[in-house]
Amino acid sequence: MGRAPCCSKVGLHRGPWTPREDTLLTKYIQAHGEGHWRSMPKKAGLLRCGKSCRLRWMNYLRPDIKRGNITPDEDDLIIRLHALLGNRWSLIAGRLPGRTDNEIKNYWNTHLSKRLISEGTDPNTHKKLLDPLKELKRRKNNKSKNRSNNRNKQKNKSKSVANVGPEKPKLHLPKPVRVTSFSLPRNESFDWNVLSGSSGPEIRGGYVGSEMVNNVNPWCNFKDGENGVGVGFLVGDEDDHDDLVNGSDFECQSDLPSGDNSLAKLYEEYLDLLKMEETQVDLDNFAESLLI
DNA sequence: AACAGAGCCAACCGCCTAATG
DNA sequence: TCATTAGGCGGTTGGCTCTGT
Structure with missing residues (x-):
């Protein structure tokens, strides 16, 4: 059962x-x-x-849903966020006002993943592909296989129940911490273009999970001794600089309520992900790429 | 014009977590 | 502390549309 x-x-x-x-x-x-x-x-x-x-x-x-094509700036932001967050569509959607996780997921699967492959990047790992053409072919084959399998399934739906093969173990990555409304003061100084690239959309406001938190900035510019300004997660106590990705100095001010550790959890979870996955995101490079 | 295959995307499914009793 | 429930999420499906032959 x-x-x-x-x-x-x-x-x-x-x-x-x-x-x-x-x-x-x-x-x-x-x-x-x-x-x-x-x-x-x-x-x-x-x-x-x-x-x-x-x-x-x-x-x-929902009245606040943005209809119409996804802009190149949004494209760019989605790709960057995906490199950082993986298939966590609701988190990604949370940073694109008016876009839904379903829309972004579909757009990724139908457009962006293909585009990345054709540009020689693995859409899962965001690393260079040795043979993009081969990868494109492989995916095409898989898709058509699935299609025909599904059609067969459809045909056999009424038939086989006993015919079930060995179950594939499912691996579940930790889910993002759901941050429901918590009130935070505005932080007007943050420039979302840092995250979305210099030509990025003018997004001001933090989205965590599916809830928008007015102008909350879980991201923060920071100074790195060698590399200049980068981007990091803002976590907990400002004094605790070790919590910041690659241990750089904060440049922005945190107004996070000290009792709320949702973002800290999110950050810890994110670090866990980095540890878990072989495909580690190189944050230094990522931070640099955001500034180009 | 007719057909097949591919593309697209709204909707569904099943699992997980948080909230509640 | 445990069981149950509701809400939320990512993966998948399936039907409609488009494109090529």
Whole structure:
């Protein structure tokens, strides 16, 4: 027996949302606000799973969603953030106002990963590929294999249950710390162009997880003795400079409440990731690349 | 014009964590 | 401390559209 589904699927609508459903959901949320997704569909008069409602709202109906093509600046930012954070789409999306994790994930899989390969970079490790053409071919083959496998699966859906092969062990990387609203003073001095490149978008404001925290800056310019100015995570106590990536001196002021260690957790987790993965991100190079 | 294959992306699935009792 | 629940996340699917033959 597998895990029970999140909610009873009996009699629930699935598939694409109709304009009427969109309207019902939007009106309900406008009147009552987000949250309580499980009970929401019933109250809103929708025959949908709560998760489905949440997804529809988050990825499509929310008024602050930016529609339209992803700009080259956003491209650039996504690639840089992916090099640092990996497939943590919600964190990446959190730094692109108006963009959703789903959108960025799709865009990465359909555009950016291909682009990186064609430029000779491995989209997973962000290291140089020895043979980009080979990699492109390999991915194409995998994709078409999957496609035909899926089609076969679809065909055999009604048949085999006993026919299950050995289960592939799944490795789960630690998830980002979810930072819900905590109030922090504005930090107007931070320039997001440092992160997004000199021609980057004019983004001001910190996004951690899926929640925007007004102008919070978990990143910080710092002075490195040899390399000049770089970028690092701002962690905990300002006096504790050892906590900063590559142990450089802070240049910015931290207004983080001393009791809140969410960002510290995030940073620790990030360091763990770096330790865990063979493909270590070279932060010095990364910091330098941000300044080009 | 018809078909096949590839591309795209909204939606679903299953797992994880945080919150709650 | 443990069990349960809700919300959130990343991976995957599948149907529609586009493109090439």
